Amino acid sequence: MNKVKLRDSLQSYLIEDIGDGDITSEAIFPAEQNGSGVFVAKEKGIIAGLDIIEEVYALLDKNIVVKLFFSDGDRVKVGDKIAEVSGPVIPLLKGERVILNLLQRMSGIATMTNTCVEVLNDPSIQICDTRKTAPGLRMFDKYAVTCGGGKNHRQGLYDGVMIKDNHIAFAGSITKAVERTRKHTGHMVKIEVETETKEQVAEAVEAGADVIMLDNCSPGEVKVLAEKVPNTIVTEASGGITLENLAKYQNSGVDVISLGFLTHSVKALDISLQVK
Numbered sequence: 001m002n003k004v005k006l007r008d009s010l011q012s013y014l015i016e017d018i019g020d021g022d023i024t025s026e027a028i029f030p031a032e033q034n035g036s037g038v039f040v041a042k043e044k045g046i047i048a049g050l051d052i053i054e055e056v057y058a059l060l061d062k063n064i065v066v067k068l069f070f071s072d073g074d075r076v077k078v079g080d081k082i083a084e085v086s087g088p089v090i091p092l093l094k095g096e097r098v099i100l101n102l103l104q105r106m107s108g109i110a111t112m113t114n115t116c117v118e119v120l121n122d123p124s125i126q127i128c129d130t131r132k133t134a135p136g137l138r139m140f141d142k143y144a145v146t147c148g149g150g151k152n153h154r155q156g157l158y159d160g161v162m163i164k165d166n167h168i169a170f171a172g173s174i175t176k177a178v179e180r181t182r183k184h185t186g187h188m189v190k191i192e193v194e195t196e197t198k199e200q201v202a203e204a205v206e207a208g209a210d211v212i213m214l215d216n217c218s219p220g221e222v223k224v225l226a227e228k229v230p231n232t233i234v235t236e237a238s239g240g241i242t243l244e245n246l247a248k249y250q251n252s253g254v255d256v257i258s259l260g261f262l263t264h265s266v267k268a269l270d271i272s273l274q275v276k
Contacts, residue, residue: 001051001143009139010055013098025093036086037275039103041076045111045269048072048147049103049140053083056099061091073110073147082271096273105137106144107269112243113148113262119243122250125257128153130238132264141263153258161191162213168193174200178207192236201225205233213258215239219248226253 039053047070057064064087070076085092116127127150133141142152154160163177171177174193181191192211193204204212205228214225216239226235236256237249249257 001139003055005139006051006055007059009136010052010059010098013102014056014059014095017098018094022090022094025090029089031088031090033089034087035089035092035275036084037092037273038084039082039099040272040274041080041082042078042270042272044077045075045107046114046148047074047076047082047103047107047269048110048144049106050083052102052106053085053099056095057085057087057091060095061088063087064091073149085273092275100271100273102140104268104271105266106140106147107271108266109141109144109263110148111269112267113145113150116243116246116259116262117149119246120250120257121247125249125252125254126151127262128236128256128258129262130258130260130264131156132260134263141266145262150262151256161185161189162194163191163209164194165196165215174203174209175207178204178209182208195225198225198228201228205229209233211236213238214254219245219252222249222252222254 050068050070050072053068054066057066064085067084069081069083076082113127120127129142129145129150130153138155142155145152154162161181163174163181167177168174171180178191178193190210192213193207193209194213194215195201195204196215196217201212211234212229213236214222217225217237222237229235234256235254236258237252237254238258241249241257241259242261
């Protein structure tokens with residue numbers, strides 16, 4: 001993750017949670033009281049977002065010492081000590097919730113991504129995310145996907161072209177949409193076209209798309225349509241693919257499977273801070 005963007009985001013999250021101060025901790029503990037604690041995994045999974053522990057406490061108090069026992073992408077089991085922290089008690093407690101909210105969410109995303117990679121069990125197909133992320137958390141969500149063994153789709157509307165059904169409807173055809181896009185964008189920008197039928201796939205190929213998405217197609221349909229696309233064009237399957245039917249897309253011939261549920265239906269990995 002970009003360190004500057006990370007710190008800016010964390011500052012805003014801390015301001016949201018702390019406001020004018022932690023009235024509970026500040027009422028109970030003197031400023032000079034020190035303590036320590038450990039972040040512990042209460043579920044097995046893939047850990048992601050460990051830099052957040054260091055960055056949050058660096059923002060709150062430079063005297064807090066953080067010791068990490070794992071790296072992002074590592075597998076943890078129940079009871080594993082993820083990190084140890086020590087220093088002034090008040091800032092230790094001030095940062096706890098922001099850290100856990102992000103660490104649990106990101107580790108949940110990484111764990112689900114890793115599960116999908118294992119369920120698909122096809123190294124020729126890359127598991128990818130989508131733009132279906134929580135507003136303000138895209139950087140964190142997409143980084144977590146990479147920790148779980150997945151890849152990122154475009155980061156936003158600004159770094160890649162995806163011509164979807166509504167674009168095609170307004171433009172009048174796939175051909176017109178691609179032609180207009182080619183005139184507007186530079187040679188470094190790839191163009192992806194969303195298709196659902198063999199006629200649309202053929203039109204997208206003829207129009208010169210760089211990537212063709214096979215949207216809301218069954219595993220059998222994906223295999224048939226992927227065979228109609230030249231090897232020079234990247235193929236992607238998306239829509240209607242769940243953890244339950246993902247294995248059926250094994251050997252379907254596409255290069256990428258993009259899954260919105262990696263980030264829009266997150267189950268957090270249970271992690272807690274246990275103080276000594």
